[in-house]
Amino acid sequence: MQLKNLFRRNYTDSNFRRPLPFVASPVLTEQELRDEKKHHGDHNHHGSSAPEEQSFPTDCPILKKNHEATTMELFYDLFFVATLAIFHATHEINTSDSVKSYIAFITILWFCWLQAALFDIRFYTDSIVARTAKGLHLGIMTGLAVLSVNFSVTDIVDHPGRFASMCYVLMASRLILVGQYSIVAWFLRHHKDTFTAKVLTIGTLFVAAMVFLGLGVSARTLHSPRAHIAWYIVIAVEAVFMVTISSFWKVLSFKGTPIVERFGCLTLIVLGEGIVGMTKAIKSIALGTSNVSGTSVGLIICHVLIIYLVYMLYFDQVDAKRFGSIRQQIWAVLHYPLHIAILITSEGSRSFVLYDVARSLYQDSLVGPLNKIDQVQTTADLIEGLKEIVAGISSRLKSSDGMPDLTPIYDKISAITNISESAEEIAELGREFLAEVFVWIMKTFGIEVSAKGAAKGSGAALHELREISSAATVVFRFFFIAAGITLVILAMMHWFSKAHKSRAEMLSIASTTVIGVLLSLVAIMSNYDDNSDAAQESALGKYIDSAWVTPTVVLTYLFVIAIDNAIIWVSYFRRRGSEAHVEYAPVA
Numbered sequence: 213m214q215l216k217n218l219f220r221r222n223y224t225d226s227n228f229r230r231p232l233p234f235v236a237s238p239v240l241t242e243q244e245l246r247d248e249k250k251h252h253g254d255h256n257h258h259g260s261s262a263p264e265e266q267s268f269p270t271d272c273p274i275l276k277k278n279h280e281a282t283t284m285e286l287f288y289d290l291f292f293v294a295t296l297a298i299f300h301a302t303h304e305i306n307t308s309d310s311v312k313s314y315i316a317f318i319t320i321l322w323f324c325w326l327q328a329a330l331f332d333i334r335f336y337t338d339s340i341v342a343r344t345a346k347g348l349h350l351g352i353m354t355g356l357a358v359l360s361v362n363f364s365v366t367d368i369v370d371h372p373g374r375f376a377s378m379c380y381v382l383m384a385s386r387l388i389l390v391g392q393y394s395i396v397a398w399f400l401r402h403h404k405d406t407f408t409a410k411v412l413t414i415g416t417l418f419v420a421a422m423v424f425l426g427l428g429v430s431a432r433t434l435h436s437p438r439a440h441i442a443w444y445i446v447i448a449v450e451a452v453f454m455v456t457i458s459s460f461w462k463v464l465s466f467k468g469t470p471i472v473e474r475f476g477c478l479t480l481i482v483l484g485e486g487i488v489g490m491t492k493a494i495k496s497i498a499l500g501t502s503n504v505s506g507t508s509v510g511l512i513i514c515h516v517l518i519i520y521l522v523y524m525l526y527f528d529q530v531d532a533k534r535f536g537s538i539r540q541q542i543w544a545v546l547h548y549p550l551h552i553a554i555l556i557t558s559e560g561s562r563s564f565v566l567y568d569v570a571r572s573l574y575q576d577s578l579v580g581p582l583n584k585i586d587q588v589q590t591t592a593d594l595i596e597g598l599k600e601i602v603a604g605i606s607s608r609l610k611s612s613d614g615m616p617d618l619t620p621i622y623d624k625i626s627a628i629t630n631i632s633e634s635a636e637e638i639a640e641l642g643r644e645f646l647a648e649v650f651v652w653i654m655k656t657f658g659i660e661v662s663a664k665g666a667a668k669g670s671g672a673a674l675h676e677l678r679e680i681s682s683a684a685t686v687v688f689r690f691f692f693i694a695a696g697i698t699l700v701i702l703a704m705m706h707w708f709s710k711a712h713k714s715r716a717e718m719l720s721i722a723s724t725t726v727i728g729v730l731l732s733l734v735a736i737m738s739n740y741d742d743n744s745d746a747a748q749e750s751a752l753g754k755y756i757d758s759a760w761v762t763p764t765v766v767l768t769y770l771f772v773i774a775i776d777n778a779i780i781w782v783s784y785f786r787r788r789g790s791e792a793h794v795e796y797a798p799v800a
Contacts, residue, residue, distance in 0.1 A: 236337035237399045239273045273403050276337060277468045281477060284346055285332050291353035292325050293481050299360040300489060304660075305559050306683035309366045311690055314559075316365045316440065318552050320378070321356055323447045324385050325478070326548075327417075330454060331389060333469045335396050348388045355381045365440045372431040375439065379428030382443065386421035386450075390414055409457050409464050416453045420446050455541050466540055472530060475547050479526055482551045486519045486558030493562045497569050500656045503608050505572040507759045508565060514762040515561040521769040522554060522698060525724075528776075529706040539708045546705050553698040560691030561762050563659070567684060568759050570653045577604045578646075591625050594638070598622070598645055605649060614655050616648040616673070647673035654680055684756055689735045695765045696732025699724050699772060716783035720776045727775075731768050 299321070305311055328349050336342060359378055368375050397410035423446050427439070458464050490512065497504060581601045588594045598618070606612050621641055628634045651673050654660070659680065703724040710717065737752055755761065 232343075233339045235341045235395060236339040238275050238335045238337055238396050239399055273400060273406060275334065277334070278336065278470060280470050281473050282332070282336065282338075284336070284338075284343075285329070285474065286477070288328065288332075288346065288349060288353075289325075289477060289481060291350050291357075292321070292478075293485070295321055295353050295357040295360060296481075296485055297488060298357045299363070300485065300559070301492070302361050303363075305556065305563070305687060305690060307686055309364075311556075311686070313364045313366065314556070315552055316444075317360060317363045318555065319444060319447065319548070320382070321360075322548055322551060323451060324352060324356065324382070326451070327385065327389055327454070329474055329478075330458075331392055333466060333471050333474055334464065335392070341395065342392075345388055345392050349385070352381060352385045352388070355384075366437070368439050369435060369437050372434065375434070376428040376431035378443070379424045379431065383421045383424035383428065386417045386424065390417045390421065393417065406464065409460070412457055413454065416450055416457075420450045451545070455545065458541060459538055466544075471540060471544060475544055476527070476530065479547065479551070479554075480523075482554050483519050483523055485555065486561075487516070489558055489562045490515050490519075490565070493565050496566065496658045499610060501569070501573060501609050503573060503576070504569060505576075508569045508572060511561075511565045511568050511759060511762050514766045515558070515565060517766050518561055518695075518762070518769065519558060521766070521773060522557075522702075524773060525699075525702050525769070525776075526550075526705075529702070529709060531710060539711065543705050543708045546701055546708070550698065550701045550705065553694040553701060556690055556694035557698055557765070560687050560694065561765070563684075563687045564691070564756075564759075564761050566657045566659055567654075567756070570650075570657050570659060571757060573605070573608055574650050574653050577601060577608060589631070591628050591631060594631070595622050595625055598625075601649065605653065609653075609656055611656075614652055616652050618645065618648060621645050621648070644673055647677040651676050651680065681753070685738050685752065688752065688756060688761065689738045691761070692735040692765070693732050695768070696728045696730070696734075699728025699731065699769075703728065714783065716779045719779050723775050723779075724772055727768060727772050731765070734764070 296318075299317055303310065303314060303317075305314055355377075359374065359381065362371075362374060363378075364371075393410055393414045397407060397414060400406045400410055423442070427442055431439075458466065494512065497508070578601060581597055581604060588597060598621075602615075602618065606615070621644060624641055625638065628638065631638065703721045706717070706721050706724070707713070713721075737755070740751075
């Protein structure tokens with residue numbers, strides 16, 4: 213740097229930095245429109261239309277549109293990632309109620325992101341006011357992260373304060389958007405039709421905010437455990453109105469915006485959360501034991517493959533050039549069930565990896581000692597054999613934290629004078645001992661059930677083991693339902709994302725849908741699970757213990773990709789053959 217530049221003005225177009233305006237108009241000026249036309253010229257970026265190709269009436273404004281996601285939008289997505297990660301770290305899917313709470317919070321988080329994203333995609337301009345509003349949206353995400361730790365829809369009546377806090381956060385998020393849309397409406401006030409659309413949008417968001425306010429104020433007087441349903445009714449109605457308004461006023465549509473890129477980035481975030489969940493599982497395994505079976509390693513690979521295959525199935529079908537305005541909006545909304553299905557699928561896969569590691573360690577620790585216990589003649593030998601099992605498990609685990617107190621069981625066995633005459637009592641004590649040991653191993657790897665309704669004293673371990681078995685059944689059911697729904701929704705998105713589909717594409721969509729439905733139907737197996745006979749493992753238990761649950765989904769996804777590519781290749785070669793036949797046909 214030359215020192216003289218500090219003492220004289222030498223501003224040029226290349227080194228002049230414009231100050232950040234207090235507020236910026238979302239409407240293109242004549243000069244900006246000419247610059248846009250000059251920039252686009254004969255080519256378009258990201259499938260968007262150049263301004264000269266837009267056919268608006270002369271009294272309608274041409275809005276500024278970013279042709280790619282801005283850094284501010286990507287920064288906002290980081291807060292979405294953080295909130296989602298905190299929720300995942302503090303919630304497990306192991307009961308039907310936990311699944312309800314899981315879907316409920318993801319719904320709130322996702323639609324808060326959606327409302328902010330819909331504004332940014334169409335109207336975001338860099339200014340002091342815009343950055344302030346975005347900072348407030350980041351505060352909303354932070355508030356959701358705080359509330360996510362104790363979030364549950366099954367104890368609304370018991371914790372009205374949490375319910376009220378969520379209502380106020382939702383109200384604040386809508387009022388921020390009311391302010392942002394009001395600024396846009398002010399700049400569009402001279403354009404009657406467009407201004408009307410903005411007033412309807414502002415009215416929709418304001419009414420939603422007032423409903424949330426009313427729910428928050430009346431939280432302590434609510435006596436219905438289903439009061440949270442009001443949240444989702446408001447969210448659904450609000451989303452329908454917003455999409456409808458965008459459909460009727462073309463100037464407010466998403467054409468020429470980076471909507472495809474924006475939702476693609478969010479999908480990557482959701483897929484990435486599945487990988488983060490797997491790294492946490494690997495951490496639990498590494499801190500728990502160094503003896504990991506080859507089967508467990510295979511399941512970890514299967515989990516990664518599921519995320520990767522979903523990535524391919526999603527992005528192979530995205531073609532921004534073939535979107536229609538209405539189709540594009542339906543395609544965008546379909547991301548909501550898709551993301552929930554992906555998250556539940558990855559969560560289920562992670563749970564089965566941890567379950568397999570714990571089960572393998574448990575079975576390997578019992579192989580030798582159990583053979584010796586069958587041949588014991590005295591209670592002292594039996595107790596010694598049981599202690600050998602505990603010692604073997606302790607040697608395989610890196611920490612003895614959480615080891616159960618088995619002294620009461622040993623004392624009861626010592627009190628038995630005749631083993632042959634007390635075979636049934638010994639068998640019962642043996643089952644309680646094995647349950648204590650198995651629950652200990654499960655907890656070491658983070659597999660626990662809710663303490664609500666837990667039994668105390670004798671038989672508590674057997675009760676908890678039944679709860680863990682029930683949780684495995686719940687995970688099994690929702691894992692396959694979500695994995696199948698993922699395929700079905702991907703097929704639907706393929707349908708809505710492309711106009712004038714070829715026969716090959718139609719076959720691909722149909723095959724993916726059928727396979728997805730069949731995969732979901734595997735969950736029916738849990739409805740016919742009969743585990744009443746404790747001496748004989750049920751068919752479902754055998755299937756889960758076989759470690760084929762996650763590979764089943766992987767093989768199904770691979771089959772879908774194979775069919776899709778086979779259809780494409782056959783169509784490609786037939787087209788090439790048809791073109792060659794026309795090219796070399798003899799001229800009459």
